[in-house]
Amino acid sequence: MLTIKKDLFIIETANTTYAMRLTDHDDIQHLYYGKKLKKEDIKALIPKRELLLVNSLYMAGDVSYGIDDMSFEYSFAHRGDSRPSACILRDGDSEVFDFQFDKIIQHVKLDKMTAASHDSDIDFTIQMKCPDKDIVLRLNFAVFYDSDVITRWVEVVNHSDKNLSIEKLMSNQLDLKGGKYNLITFDGAWARERYKTTKSIQYGTYNAGSLTGMSSPECNPFFIVAKNNCDNMSGECYAFNLVYSGSHKICVHRDTFEGIRIMNGIQDEGLSYTLPPCQSFVSPESVMTYSCKGMNGASLNMHEFVQKNIVAQRQIPVMLNTWEAMYFDMSEDKIKEIVDKAVDMGFESVVIDDGWFGERNDDTTSLGDWFVNKDKFPQGIKGIGDYCRKKGISLGIWFEPEMISVSSKLYSSHPDWALKNNDIRDITGRGQYILDMTKKEVRDYLYDAMSFVIEEGNIGYVKWDFNRRFAEIRGKSGGEYLHNYILGLYELLKRLNDNFPQLVIEGCASGGGRFDLGILCFCPFIWTSDNTNPLSRAYIQEGTSYGYPLSAMLNHVSASPNHQTKRLCDISTRSAVAMQGVFGCQEDITKLDAKEEESIVNAINEYKSLRKYLSFAKIYRLGDGFDENDFVWQIMYNDSEGRLLIYRKRFLPDYINPVIRLYNLDRDALYQIEGAGCKSFKVHGSTLEDYGFVMPQNYMGNNTSDDTTMLLDDTAVVYKLTKINN
Ligand code: DGJ
Secondary structure: OEEEEOOEEEEEOOOEEEEEEEOOOOOEEEEEEEEOOOHHHHHHHOOOOOOOOOOOOEEOOEEEEEOOOOOEOOOEOOOOOOOOOOEEEEEOOEEEOOOEEEEEEEOOOOOOOOOOOOOOOEEEEEEEEOOOOOEEEEEEEEEEOOOOEEEEEEEEEEOOOOOEEEEEEEEEEEEEOOOOEEEEEEEEEOOEEEEEEEEEOOOEEEEEEOOOOOOOOOEEEEEEEEEOOOOOOOEOEEEEEEEOOOOEEEEEEEOOOOOEEEEEEEOOOOOOEEEOOOEEEEOOEEEEEEEOEHHHHHHHHHHHHHHHHHOOOOOOOOEEEOHHHHOOOOOHHHHHHHHHHHHHHOOOEEEEOOOOEOOOOOOOOOOOOOOEOOOOOOOHHHHHHHHHHHHOOEEEEEEOOOEEEOOOHHHHHOHHHEOOOOOOOOOOEOOEEEEOOOOHHHHHHHHHHHHHHHHHOOEEEEEEOOOOOOOOOOOOOHHHHHHHHHHHHHHHHHHHHHHOOOOEEEEOEOOEOOOOHHHHOOOOEEEOOOOOOHHHHHHHHHHHHOOOOHHHEEEEEOOOOOOOOOOOOOHHHHHHHHOOOEEEEOOOHHHOOHHHHHHHHHHHHHHHHHHHHHOOOEEEEOOOOOOOOEEEEEEEOOOOEEEEEEEEOOOOOOOOOOEEOOOOOOOOOEEEEEEOOEEEEEEEHHHHHHOOEEOOOOOOOOOOOOOOOOOOOOEEEEEEEEEOOO
């Protein structure tokens, strides 16, 4: 809700207040973001400064107006603010650096970059104008009351008669006063995505993000700024994300007066985006929340926002993917064998991964040639599609639409569509090149080629892969090109979604290399990582859970020894970890032993019974798996049905099992806990929150029995949690 009281602008969500002030000099000062305050007290937060700080800058004639320690809603370089600025615009040779408040705009539909539904409770704009140029800057806000989320994005409108160059345009700026904070980012690499790293925020500037044209496995756009005593269960923190899949930036600065400036947005290195006269540029949307209930509280808010506003809910099949079962070595007969077995086991979709098209027998050829390989599929895509339909299972198919192999028919006819230097210092990745998605004819080609296959094979599911990053880029400015590329990508994804409303598109980029809110606007879930080893996955899924809900994470049961880590792991642990999200499998199901088959069938049945709740399921981390020996997750499918997963990295002999405190229960209700060596018992929510669940002892040795929990190395157990009254 927005309240405008003279010079104060106050946003309220269910549990938070965000307050701003229009100053006497027409700047927008940031006053407060945090736990909900009484509106009438907000004026008491206005900082009083009457004395000049030595060496400080102030507005001429007003010593109380100290620019160097004022919290601003948005900042501009070369205006006396010694902190990094949010915006740099250039108009010919001169920098456009001064913007003043113009007006508040309400009740108008605001432009956004992405097409997600975004049912905000209120949208408004603070319009700023430049005193000496015809350039307008709009600071846009959207408020999601129940989720305690506020989103911000910025629009530049060039009313002048000259080109404007956008050198930097952060989507969000939050200036906080004082306090000791940690910055928590989610970093990694291929097969090691979103590992949590915590650093204390010291004087100076910390810049992170991606320069690769993709949101990247190296640094996810989601991050947290937390008071240094905040953990998952308690304490204060702010969390941020960006609805964007391209190069992005996270900037956190601690200034000499202990203030913290936090910004995120499109990557500014090499941005130089040319905005012609009479046009506007809309930045990606930044998402933020505040929680005083620890990082679980911030995650809960973010998850709700994503579930309600970003992801279009689509029916999610239980899928069997062929990648690790056969890699490129596939045939119609083998796929039919898999389809038969998949039907018996209860799978609902078979997804044919890489290798079905062109001359694709390894990863060196054929990207772009999206027609079936008749040696492998003599009856064509229609043949296998018809077979699946008869068997009552849906067919899914892999594409890597944004790529082209030099060894392809597409390259022979359209070499100019590839982003390629054609010289001796040519750079490639996985031997392939990126298609120029800024070209309409490229997008049209892809749409036609893909829709032909989708219609021909009666395809219900597409896995959309992206396996290399950018090196060569076209056009005057790399940053401008990369941004236009992402707009082209979104246009194609939207066109497919609009024209095939039943189609489910899985996001993938060598695993979770483009795990972001931009992709989630078009794909209801993303392949979390190519690393399917349960221990690695426990890290990756826990890291991912800070910013993204369970329903966004696609997990597969895969073979042991694991193909990425060569580690061995029992099937019950493999199934238990894969169950925490969207569930699938990529083992060769025609070669399972009886125990594996039984475990996977049980997982499918359990998953089917819980799936209707998955879109709004909640996950809480009851410890910190990055620091501790156990990963402990409380998953609430709805108000009354939950699971507790405990994953032990290393067995510790003679170790007393921990008492696990639960989170966000109905305190007066009785809960029943059962499973994994624990005879069913009942206890109140308040006791589980305030004292905890006493895990059964983990025996090792002669006394083991069926009732004994065996949490050996790399083992997970799952308990059932049921609320039984009110
Ligand atoms: C990378 C993906 O993450 C894998 O799951 C698989 O689809 C391969 N690409 C296929 O080339």
